[in-house]
Amino acid sequence: MVDKSQVVEALRKVVDPEIGVNIVDLNMLRGIRIRGKSVSVTIALTVPSCPLVDKIKADVEDAIRGIKGVERAEVQFTSMTEEEREEIFSRFDPRKVVMKLPKMGIRHIVAVTSGKGGVGKSVVTGLLAVNFRRLGFDVGILDGDLTGSSIAKIFRMDRVVIDSSGITPAVTNLGIKILSMNLILERAEDPVIWRGPLINKALKELYLGAKWGSLDYLVIDLPPGTSDAPLTIFQAFPIDGIVVVTSPQELVGMVVGKAINMAKRMGVRILGLIENMSYFECPKCGERMELYGTSRGDVVAKRQGIPFLGAMPVDPRISRLCDSGRIENYNSPLFTKIAKKVLDALNETRIPPVMPPMACSTGICKG
């Protein structure tokens, strides 16, 4: 006997060709009826008379017929209410998914994310950039955390130059180009009390307005959460992949799981997982302790089906160097290894994802 959950799982593989997200996550699946070996499903289309309906119908039928024990598949269509459509579009705005910002001549863009705050995204961002730079690459950092900017401080950068020709990023000792909201504010403790729309606009303007010059790698530091800033960067920025940072705490793992699932739903490539604060060695007696629970980054990565990049200890040296703006002086063979794994993943030859057709965004559907 076929089970409803089998049908749901099968339909998770059917992707809306316009939005690029599977139809279950898009809340398009509205009904499943199973009678013996016949399965009938109801699908709500975002736009009632979309010409892509045939493509969706064929994909749904194929997916259902692929379930063991199913002989007949039937698809019925309904369409979303204005409200439902808006809710979907606010999450997965198809126009923005398709119309990525230009790559500005930057070879690779990688975002560092977590979902959870305080796990070390900014430190990982900084160390990735430093290690890429040490290998001789041209590297930039965009601090995507506008309300909690940390990047300027850990590199002890002061100001960027803004004139009519654009924003000239600050340049560190090693030669990394840096752009952060805190380089624009008058005082580092000035709050950026902006709602989402302003945050999204500013993110795009910082990226597009900066004179990056030629860059091999741009590393973007993301704020916590799965709301505006990460959503805009996942949707509109031409990122090649993300690095996810977690800590051993189960609580953290749960929230980080949200960010991983967000990336998966949005079709963003996950380069791998780094576990920070995995352990601590007492500098006096050498005792090795798990301050935040048992390290299990490798297990989490395996369960999520993403590469595990490595575990970093709690290291008071990092805090000290970051607080004094000297992150570029931090040497760790362990992190160098992690950075190389990220480089390898970025440079792996991959079949580029098929760009979803723009049909419904271009107005063809209206007829």
Add this chain to the structure above:
Amino acid sequence: MVDKSQVVEALRKVVDPEIGVNIVDLNMLRGIRIRGKSVSVTIALTVPSCPLVDKIKADVEDAIRGIKGVERAEVQFTSMTEEEREEIFSRFDPRKVVMKLPKMGIRHIVAVTSGKGGVGKSVVTGLLAVNFRRLGFDVGILDGDLTGSSIAKIFRMDRVVIDSSGITPAVTNLGIKILSMNLILERAEDPVIWRGPLINKALKELYLGAKWGSLDYLVIDLPPGTSDAPLTIFQAFPIDGIVVVTSPQELVGMVVGKAINMAKRMGVRILGLIENMSYFECPKCGERMELYGTSRGDVVAKRQGIPFLGAMPVDPRISRLCDSGRIENYNSPLFTKIAKKVLDALNETRIPPVMPPMACSTGICKG
């Protein structure tokens, strides 16, 4: 000789009667001219023909005349462009500032904030509620962090009941009423991929829709940042005050400074500062270490002019209890003291702040 910075500082004491924020932060101060003992300033009004202009004029003149060495004060008015006004309203929406949500019969509402993620807001929220409850009060927790909800996990709560009459919060062993996004989601790792407007709407609906019953204290756990969720809670929720959580890292202190400045600008009462992760004692050799830099919560609090509530160590017991959902089993005389200080601050007799008149919000200004 009078100095411009003296004039700016004096005008920081003049509050726009409609918005409830000082005119300097509102970007209303557009020019200062000093000629001997005469000071002339230009003020941009949000609305050109507002009847409150006389009140603002008088306040500005008084403030300037209060500066030593000034004999004559003159005020000229201009008005903001549509764009400037919108920017201000997106930050300080005056309608929302004035029209707070009802208090729902709850005696005291306190929000736990930080600006920075991962410093222990949820743990502090949980421990405040637990300690209030142990003293015999009726206590509730609203998890205001919709995208990174932690509260349900640390109390091992499962589900809330939602029916036509509203949301019935989950109740812990100790009898604390809990409402969190994770009690509504099907799986704890489901991401909440919402932009700001949806977050704000959901926050209000959770608060208003919950059957809190009679509560002495409602503790709200806020997400990091100074964008939508904290902004909505500061503006629209009838909170009595906030508790700010920081850690010794300078980097963290800087971001927490943003949150403190946000609260000050918005006229939110700060009950005090808690420093978390201040130190760690090796359980083997007893060595006391500063993992994240030198503890200086008291210094920060003093500099910010807010009470210092206490310093908490890195304690692997807390991580363990939180991960297993048993935060209610955590006992710490140190934290009990902190909780009592918060209670004392909340129960202090204070002159209630004068409610700003609603003039310009009610359309009177249009004429």
